[in-house]
Amino acid sequence: MPGQVGPIDSEQEGLLAYLAQMRYVLKLTAHGLTEEQLRAAPSASPLSVGGLIKHCVSTEENWISTVRGGDQKPDFAAYQENFALADGETIEDVFARYDRAATETEKTVTEIDDLGYRIPVDHSVPWNSKEMDHFTLRYILLHLIQETARHAGHADIIRETVDGATAFPLMAAAEGWPETPWLKPWIKD
Template sequence: MPGQVGPIANEQDGLLAYLAQMRYVIKLTAHGLTPEQLRATPSASPLSVGGLIKHCASTEEGWMTIVRGESQPADYQAYATNFRLADGESFDEVLARYDRVAEATEKTVNDIANLDHPVPIDHSVPWNPQDRDFWSLRWVLLHLIQETARHTGHADIVRESVDGGTAYPLMAAAEGWPETDWLKPWKPSV
């Protein structure tokens, strides 16, 4: 996938393309990391690259459950566990889950095909507006783009703290870009 979203045909296509780009970029922060590095928390926070990717998958899955009108238990205790890889949990499983979530999101949005589709607002949390009853599907997709981009920034910092890897050199390594005078693909330190 290139470093920029390509031309888009319409608003729905654009929202899905930008969400896909953010998913791709956060997954790139894990490129070449060992299982220990994926769990590493090298900053003042308890965030790890693997945990941030797991959280983004869980968040997107939760929102799409609401969009589809399926019941979702409000388990705020599980919220904290979604920011870390559990003992014995493989990162490959997390990536496979994120891919399934992405596929389900695209199917849901394409099946609904109405960005004004009403999505109920959870009034049990204080950060949601109490004077409105619905978000739109458009709002949910913009929120998921924002949420994934925010956590991609966190993952960038964690990744750089782990081994110095940064976004474009990681993308160059993952995609096999040729080395130039101004951009060298990331390589693992020996």
């Protein structure tokens, strides 16, 4: 996937394309890392590259479940667990789960085919605005883009702390871009 979203013909297509792009750049932060590096939390927080990716998978699964009428009540124990790779869990497991979540998101959005589709807001949690009585599918897609982009930024910082790799050299390495005077693909030490 190139560094930018390609041409889009509709708002729905654009929202799905930007969400796919953010998933992709988030997944790139794991490119070439060892299992130990994926679990490393080199900052003041307990965040790791693997844990951030897993969290975004869970977030997308939960929001699309909400769109489909699932329970909006948060599972706080699962929430905390979704910020870390479990013992024996690999990044490939998480990527496969993310691919399934992406497929479910695209299927759901395509089937509904109405970005104004309304989902009632659960007001039992403090982060849902009391002024809103519903989410729209558009709102949820924008939220997923924002959430994924935020955590891609966190993962970029953690990745750079782990081994010095940054986004575009990682993308160049993953996609086989040729070296240029201004961009050298990342090479694993």
